[in-house]
Amino acid sequence: MNREVDALIRALPPEHLDAVEISGNLRGGYAWHSYQRTHYPDFDLCGDDLPEHTYDFVICEQVLEHVADPWRAAANLRRLCRPGGLVLVSTPFLIRVHGEPEDYWRFTDAGLEHLLSRAGLDVLWVRTWGNAACVRANFRTWKRRRPWHSLRNDPKLPVTVWALGRRSVDCAP
Numbered sequence: 001m002n003r004e005v006d007a008l009i010r011a012l013p014p015e016h017l018d019a020v021e022i023s024g025n026l027r028g029g030y031a032w033h034s035y036q037r038t039h040y041p042d043f044d045l046c047g048d049d050l051p052e053h054t055y056d057f058v059i060c061e062q063v064l065e066h067v068a069d070p071w072r073a074a075a076n077l078r079r080l081c082r083p084g085g086l087v088l089v090s091t092p093f094l095i096r097v098h099g100e101p102e103d104y105w106r107f108t109d110a111g112l113e114h115l116l117s118r119a120g121l122d123v124l125w126v127r128t129w130g131n132a133a134c135v136r137a138n139f140r141t142w143k144r145r146r147p148w149h150s151l152r153n154d155p156k157l158p159v160t161v162w163a164l165g166r167r168s169v170d171c172a173p
Contacts (some may be wrong), residue, residue, distance in 0.1 A: 001090060001129055001162050002026075008088075008164070009057075017056040020080060023063050032057075040066075040101070045073040054082040061090040061162075064115075065105045074119035081167040087121055090162035093128070094135045112163050121165030130159030 005027075014030040021027055023040050032042040035054070038045075045060070046069045058081045060073075067073040077087050091112060097103045107115060109126045116123050138159075 001127065001160055004127065005088065005090075005162070012057070012086075014057075018082075019057040019059060022057045022058070022060040022077075024059065024061050026061055027059050045076055047076075050076055054085070055080055056082055056085045058085065058087045060088065062092065064089060064091050064107070065103055066101060068102075068104060070105055070107075070115060071118065074121075076116050076119055077116075078119045078165075078167055079119075083167055084169045085167050086124075087116070087165045087167070088162070089116065089165070090160060093158045093161050094130055095138055095159055104137055107161055109158070109161050109163075111165050112161050116163055116165045119165075120167070121166055124164045126161065126163040128155055128158035128161050129153050130157045132157050133136055 009030055011028065014032045016033055018034040018036075019027070019030075019032045019040065019085050020036045022038050022045055023043070025037055028037060033056075036053075045063065046067050060077055064070050064073055074089075077089070081087050091105070091107050093106050093108065101141055105170065109128050113123045113126045131152055135157055
């Protein structure tokens with residue numbers, strides 16, 4: 001997933017885009033035109049008090065499983081995005097429950113596509129990655145990947161699901 005997302009961002013190109021990352025710092029190292037990070041609980045993705053500023057690229061990785069209302073959160077991702085802009089979302093699937101603050105949800109590829117579509121985003125694609133060895137390895141602790149661990153994808157055992165959506169140019173706020 002990270003290699004694919006990195007290639008996507010490099011191809012945009014980032015120096016022409018204003019980006020916001022929701023509760024993370026995975027993508028801050030690019031030469032964005034501008035880059036903003038948000039932090040929970042100061043920034044509540046399910047809240048009503050969103051900033052007036054909108055962005056060309058909204059990044060929400062490994063967050064939606066922690067929000068109490070993912071439908072509201074997805075709608076707010078759309079609201080943060082400028083018309084024609086992109087929203088990148090990733091979530092765990094076959095990964096053990098983890099708090100900080102809570103862990104409520106898991107989304108299949110079809111579920112994540114439905115969530116983003118219902119929020120008013122045009123879903124450009126949805127991807128999954130995982131395999132049985134990775135699922136087993138992370139039952140009790142987070143394992144680091146070693147060179148001998150298989151990266152072969154088994155679509156029936158997704159560890160993570162990610163999607164890219166676009167806010168329509170002709171849509172109302």
